[in-house]
Amino acid sequence: MGTVKKKTNFSGISKNKVMTVILIFCISINCINFLSSFNSNQNSGHEIKISKITISQEITYLIDIGFGYNYAVVNAQNLLNRLTIQNILNAAHNNPKKSLLVIKDTDQDTMGFNWKSATYFLPEYDIYYLFDEENTDLENMAYAWHTHDGGYSVSASKKMKINVNCEVNKIIWVMDGESDFFSEVKNQxxxxxxxxxxxxxxxxxxxxxxxxxxxxGKFIFQKSQE
Structure with missing residues (x-):
């Protein structure tokens, strides 16, 4: 006698049930990930320059923005954001008229402090966010985003002039300590x-x-008492 194979009948399982199971599974994994204490960015300090990024780093970044945000990452970002803002205020002695804030080469994901944080928490300060080939894929061009008291402007030039108010006696830099821009600031x-x-x-x-x-670099900081 031949062996009769018993067929499994899945006809009783509806598509809605399958989708519900998948949805519950995805929500569970997401909750576990969010509540975990693993911070995938804990050893990363600054953004990778686009011109030097590798395929593996691109894949890691995509995974990071898709699945890497959990309580540990968000908490670390919030802590660093608070520390950055407080130390900017301390360095400026809470006097926005006497200070200029320049942001360049920061990693928004790992540092927690970025253009949006600066404009939201420090609206009364003159703030510049600078871009060139070091932190973008731009070539032979420099861009500057400028904000102050809710106003906003974008400029582009091969040589970008940054007008420093005559009252300013301190420039606060948020930048990559390993960049060419940092080296030039340090030298000058x-x-x-x-x-x-x-x-x-x-x-x-x-x-x-x-x-x-x-x-x-491609930026010229000018201040005149006239």
Whole structure:
């Protein structure tokens, strides 16, 4: 006698039940991931320059933005954001008229502090967010986003002029300490370091009341008392 194979009948399982099971599974995995203590970015300090990014780093970034956000990551970002803002205020002595904030080469995901944070928490400050080939795929061009008291403008030029208000005596820098931009700032202006958390730093330069004409990369910082 031949063996009769018994067929499994799935006709009683509806598509809605299958989708419900899949949805519950996805929600469960997401909750476990969010509540876990693993921070995939804990050893990363600054953004990778687009011109040097590898395929594996691109894949890691996509996984990060898709699945990498959990309580540990969000908590670390919030902590660093608070530390950055507080230290900017301390460096400026809470005097926005005397300070200029310049942001360049920051990793929004790992640092927690970015353009949006600056404009939201420090609206009364003059803030510039600078872009060139070091932190974008732009070539032979420099871009500057500028905001102050709710106003907003974008400029582009092969040589970008940054007008420093005559009252400003300090520039606060949020930048990558391993970038060419950082090296040029350090070589041309006095640079002081403020340690934040796990190797993160911000910097500031005391420029006094004297005139200024500093060429840093594609950016020219100019200040005149006239």
């Amino acid at each position: 202006l006095n640079l002081n370091e403020i340690s934040l958390h796990k190797g993160m730093n911000i910097y500031y330069s005391n420029i006094g009341q004297k005139d200024m004409d500093a060429k840093i």
